[in-house]
Amino acid sequence: MHYLEAFERSVRVHGDDTAILTDDGRSFTYDEFDRRSTELTNAVTDAVGDSPLAVLTLNGPAAAEAMITGHKRGTPTVQLAFRGTAGELVDMVETAGADALLFDDANADTAVDVIDGADLSVGFHAGSAAVDHPDVVDYEDALDAAAFTLPDRLPADGKTNIFYTSGTTSAPKALAFDGEQMWTGAYQGVMEHGIDQTDLAIVTTPWYHMVTSDAWLYPHWMAGATVLLHEDFDPAEVLELVEDNGATGLLAVPTQLSLLNDVQENAADPYDTSTLSYVRTGGSVVTEELVERTSEFLSEHLYNTYGMTEGGPNFTFAHPSVQDDHPGTIGKESFSWELRVVETAPVTEHPDPEAEVGPGEQGEIIARGPGVPDGYIDNPEAEEKSFFDEWLRTRDVAEVDEDGFLYITDRVDNMFISGGENIYPAEVERAIDGHPAVAETLVFGRDDPEWGKKVTAIVVAEADVDAEELDDFCCKHDGLANYKRPREYVVREEPLPRTDTGTVQRQQAIDRHFD
Template identity: 35%
Template sequence: MSDPKGGVAPVSTRVMNLATLLTQSARRDPEGIALVMGEARWTWADFEARTDALAAALQQRYGVQKGDRVMCQSQNCLEMLQAMFAVWRVGAVWVPANFRQTPEEVVYLTRSSGASLMLCNAAFPDHAAASAEHCDGLQLLSFGAADFGPSVEDLTATHAGQKPQVAAVNRDDPCWFFFTSGTTGRPKASVLTHGQMAFVVTNHLADLMPGLTSADASLVVAPLSHGAGVHQLTQIARGVKTVLLPTDRFDVPTAWALVKEWRVSTMFTVPTILKLLVEHPSTAGADTSSLRYVIYAGAPMYRVDQQKALQVLGPVLVQYFGLGECTGNITVLPNDLHVMDDGPLARIGTCGHARTGIEIQIQDDAGQEVAPGQTGEICVIGPAVFAGYYDNPEANAKAFRDGWFRTGDLGHMDEAGFLYITGRQSDMFISGGSNVYPREIEEKILTHPAISEVAVLGMPDPLWGEVGWAVCVPAPGAAVTEAELTAHLEGKLARYKMPKRVVLWEALPKSAYGKITKKMIRDELTARGLAGEPA
């Protein structure tokens, strides 16, 4: 079929329902272990049958239809993965919340997404009560026994052996509302689709974890509501065992014990958690020989931390850069490009090259591509880019320009196409008329052996407009003074980039996903009464 302009209109936009990935793995290895948590073990046949039963219950008892939104408020558990696939199976949209958010925050997500049903862990009765009060007609189900609604476990048992009507889906049908962190305002729901996610799963397997098979095993150390959920989707596609930590508390010795017991080969995490894994005393005696891919994302990893991780874990690190709006799918730095020595083969500071099927441009304020080495906004196009923000035309207008998705991150590319992130546009500050990018300063500060973590941010100054403050965390047992740090930086930075104040804290505030965010640090400086002090 042709269109008037000479192109070819698609005869069909029908695609595979994402829940079919589970069905395919269950057919290939029904008796193999699919999910592990504590003493619980689900085979692939168990996982598939439970998903069918819950999907049938959602259709028959709760009237969930294609396009309906289903909110989920829960820490990691086996039922959360079951529910995710059941929601997709009936054509509904998965809307997971960060389980550490307050009841009021979850009410906002539930209302703004238009969710008609909420799956809530029994550990969060206040979240269920608040959502029921403020969201008209909201139906409630629980993970575990709870007063606020029937349990998923009971529904699964009641509908055992039943099969739902699997929804037919098109490429652009939504499957997941992936909420942004909301660091610069209210969270926004990024609409991820069945066709987009099929590309992301394929690309993750090709670019991040080539050669993955059902002989592999994956340990979940981050919330399934965001990046870890996408990562586990790729594991399920290949019939890989998924091992969950027994509680929602991250414990390094427990993690290493599970790596040894299940011969874990893949792990998805963020740099701060990877740093904890590398530096914990228990790591010295851990059996890490089964690890093949330790994938980190969510924030750049400083070079000194990268080198420590390579030294401790070996050549297993894989980095990717991406946002929820692109489902992490912008760049990759594979394990063979993670090098220990700062020699000619090391592209220090890069987050890798463009993922297969993705194009990156560094653009100026007018949307024009800049030359290699010049700083601008990182913009992307490709099948991993989301369909837009749900019910938010204003945000969509700001996020897209001439078809390019504007990430809001600043960076530059070298001649070979390797990307270097300078920081968020909101992190850059102007001191005495000169642009200052905190990442460069943070890298230099971390070369001091007494510093474990650091965040540099611009603070108001009556003379220079803004000046840099360095909020530092000393390494365990180490002591350092502001004068020593300043002396360490002499000759390593231009004068206008030198921090005008150094603040020493025991720890930096982190988001629920383990990220260091400048907004939280600013809030903490204000809470401690420091924000108004002169540098």
């Protein structure tokens, strides 16, 4: 089954019911959602044919409409990270082959740079800000001028969504998914949380993430539920939305959960969150302390989940009932997956699927299931490292307990997660190394109570430079998004320690300054 079929069922059954709410008070029924996404489908197809549509917006109706448009066109919607720089976004758009860009007021300046940098045919502006560009048209005007019925030739038999995940190099990696794979993730989300038409779920995480799209938005629309799109995360505003709307569901990464708990704990009159029957988290390690605080201040119904963009729908989920006996676990494999924890192998080699580790031992998680895409777009070298036979390697190291529950403990390589975002040290290191006073850099994640891991840099200087100057350099770097910027620097003169073969001894260098 394809996701569009599930959405069409929701429109037939729940046409007059509310599909989307916004944090500024707007409301869209399923019939309106359906009509507007069809109009967008026709407007984009009339403008650029079968070329993909890229989208650069905050959480809002235009992003939601574009998600459904990808299914109605059978040509992918390219889900861009609004935290990216113009240079990064141009590369992403070109990799996907997009020829149109949908953007909002918050991203207008960057969008104009992307349109020019990627030489796009048209930009659709969803907002009221003044945008002076000959190839930009007003979003609402474009919808009003478009047909409100889908032509017989659509949808085409193609991909529906393109997601990005940062690789071990500076270039993001693109993955294309089809409607059947998105349906797989959506039904899995419905089953994990028991979502139905009576639910109202808050969306706090960026829509372009796989977890927000395939494990949250798509499942709720499949079930005929309502989603409330929170444009830009603010913990007090989220709690007010929960209370005012009687929200039953909430998606938040651990950093957000921690901030929500802080507001509740310090409030003289805490917000009423008793209606929350499922709170979904993931993206970084969920500590026992976070589970306990969330249960005390927010909801006892915390679902810990684990996945990656390459895998489409999440690999595992831990029902709230297992946290007392298995605190911090990511649970067991979810409904459409087979997982194995096997002996780790170097990044340049494929692990052996038959070499499973026993209880109490650690190994790398590998996964197979119908949600796995064909591979990366135009990146065969990375594809060879991650996809083999039927399996996808995660490079995540996990421990298996006696009851079969999994716990993430490390990475096969050096990636770490800060505030729910993947940080790859090599990318940040290369950016800092571009400073004329820098000889070499080592970047790692240092434990931090708010961010999980704080981006930290050890910099070998060959001229006078301090942390303030390095931070200013990173802020202005076109190829380095702000969330990847180090929050702490150590400047040293002596070279980084290396092995006889030239490999940096990372832990030795880290211990030297952060013992």
